[in-house]
Amino acid sequence: xxxxxxxxxxxxxxxxxxxxxxxxxxxxxxxxxxxxxxxxxxxxxxxxxxxxxxxxxxxxxxxxxxxxxxxxxxxxxxxxx
Numbered sequence: 616x617x618x619x620x621x622x623x624x625x626x627x628x629x630x631x632x633x634x635x636x637x638x639x640x641x642x643x644x645x646x647x648x649x650x651x652x653x654x655x656x657x658x659x660x661x662x663x664x665x666x667x668x669x670x671x672x673x674x675x676x677x678x679x680x681x682x683x684x685x686x687x688x689x690x691x692x693x694x695x696x
Contacts, residue, residue: 616641616683618648624691626666629658639681645670646677648687666691 620635627633637651645668653660668675669688681687 616643616681618643618681618683618685618687620648620652621686621688623689624693626659626662626689626691629662630656641683643681644677645675645679645681645687648681649677662691663689 616639618637618639620637622630622633622635635652637648637655639648639651643651649663649668653663667690668677669690670679670681670685672686672688
């Protein structure tokens with residue numbers, strides 16, 4: 616199944632693009648998607664554990680199962696003051 620991954624801020628800068636399309640096995644979870652991203656883009660490994668994940672615009676945990684066509688947004692922590 617294909618899912619669309621949106622990357623923001625330092626995640627986007629690390630990959631060099633703001634959007635990816637990943638092919639994953641049916642029944643894949645958010646945790647599986649994150650593992651696939653670490654394999655395909657090793658530079659993300661240190662950033663992904665701190666990122667929030669939203670599937671179809673709802674914040675979720677790693678056990679959530681993805682559906683074909685899901686939109687997954689990876690949002691890094693925001694600092695400032």
